[in-house]
Amino acid sequence: MKVGIIGGTGYTGSELLRLLAMHPEAEVVAVTSRTLAGKPIHEVHRFLKGFYDLEFVEPVLRNLEDCDVVFTAVPHGEAMKFVPELMDVGIKVVDLSADYRLDRETYEKVYGKKHEGYRDAVYGLTELHRDEIAKADLVANPGCYPTGAILAVAPIAEKVERVVFDAKSGITGAGAKPTEFTHYPNLHEAIVPYKVTNHRHYWEIVKELRAFNPEIEVSFTPQVFPGSRGILTSAHVFMKDIPSREELYGIYEKFYGNCYFVRLQDEVRLNWVRGSNFCDIAIFVGEDRIVVCSAIDNLVKGASGQAIQNMNVMFGLEEWVGLNNPPLFP
Ligand SMILES: NC(=O)c1ccc[n+]([C@@H]2O[C@H](COP(=O)([O-])OP(=O)(O)OC[C@H]3O[C@@H](n4cnc5c(N)ncnc54)[C@H](OP(=O)(O)O)[C@@H]3O)[C@@H](O)[C@H]2O)c1
Incomplete structure (x- = not known):
């Protein structure tokens, strides 16, 4: 190509x-x-x-x-x-x-x-829209926050009443042009909530999750941390009849069974996905809620890696071609 x-x-x-x-x-x-x-x-x-x-x-x-x-x-x-x-x-x-x-x-x-x-256009969250992407001439690659958020909750979205996403992004999410906000002394040793209730990515997250469940209520709080890459999302999920941890892992395994780039883990770390196209997911069950954590590299699965994954699907290649590198650790 x-x-x-x-x-x-x-x-x-x-x-x-x-x-x-x-x-x-x-x-x-x-x-x-x-x-x-x-x-x-x-x-x-x-x-x-x-x-x-x-x-x-x-x-x-x-x-x-x-x-x-x-x-x-x-x-x-x-x-x-x-x-x-x-x-x-x-x-x-x-x-x-x-x-x-x-x-x-x-x-x-x-x-x-x-x-x-x-x-x-077809919304290019490959794991959810692979068949439509294969026929598309125009793919709208998802935002970085929506990728981590939607993948964390999609398998159970049908049954969820309310989900609160708390998401933290590295600074490259803001693009290459320096600004006062991204200036080193202003962000070094700081974690900064921004656009707390009005980030534009909210609309993508809502659109995709409401396709599973029109009643689902969604809240989303983005923050920036002083690292280059990565988005860590904690999804606080509220639903009636919380399944056991084993049942939840079973649901996620089935849902993502044919998804090369989604890895179910016991816990997630940004430095376990850095430089790779993987989205790692871990699930925790509490008395009042489920917490699903996801970790992606915002520049790879959150942007350019997923864009290549979509290109592969559009041209009939296996989606992992050229993207099959392990993450960069430590
Ligand atoms: N950074 C992320 O983590 C991330 C994740 C997902 C999606 N995105 C989205 O991906 C897009 C690119 O993000 P980025 O972070 O790479 O931004 P960036 O670092 O600011 O780069 C923007 C690029 O666009 C070019 N450009 C700007 N205005 C242009 C114009 N009018 N015509 C042609 N080229 C123009 C610039 O090149 P020249 O000035 O040299 O022409 C530059 O190469 C954005 O829409 C962003 O929201 C970013």
Whole structure:
């Protein structure tokens, strides 16, 4: 497959490049940057020296026309400017932004802007939508928080009355551009709740969980911790007739039986998934609630790894091709 990346200087763009360097069926042929067009990739991403002999190119259609698939790894509101023209010339797209994850009306309400290039897309949480992804020309890759949250609860969502997600993300979730919020002295040794009751990813989580159970009530609190990668989610799940721990593990094992990248564990740690496409899940049963913890690498299963997993499914490959590396530990 000939692959293009729009937004190759950002964190998800460089993570796509890192992962695709190990993919046996994919060849990256075009990587864009508005600001660094003409510069060799390895001069910008020094850690990739020796893996790519390409220069960044301007993000215009003529530079991407040879591609079978393009990843749009750009901010929301920008992907919609590229997606329709790519699709019109028969290129498949995996969009990493939020532009195609919600229906048009909800998107315009939540993101406060008119959608100028709306197309129907399949929501790219591979474990839940594999069959539709296989037929899709446009896949909306999920947000990082929704990936960890939805996978934690999907197997039991039908029976859940209320779920409270407490999620902690590494700083790369905020993108490569430094801000006052992400500035080292401001975040070092701090864990910061932000957008506490109004994070936009709430809407994706609700949409997917309500497909299992229209009555489910959802709360979501995001926080940032001073590490680079990872999202740790604790889902506090309230339901009548709490099953035993053994029953719950049985339900999850059955639900994720054919899911290579979901691993059931006794406990989870971010440094057991770092650099990998795995989502680890552990289940704990209390008197009043179940707590399901999930751990992902936000740049891999939460973004670029899942995007490649989706590309694999779209092109009829096993979903783990090129992604079958163990996590980086310690
Ligand atoms: N970071 C994560 O953990 C994560 C996880 C899931 C999803 N996402 C989503 O994935 C997308 C990319 O995230 P990121 O963290 O990689 O962001 P980032 O580090 O800020 O990178 C954004 C990239 O987009 C390019 N870009 C910006 N505006 C553009 C435009 N108008 N036209 C063409 N290219 C443009 C930039 O390149 P130039 O300025 O060089 O052109 C840069 O390479 C976002 O929508 C984000 O919400 C991120």
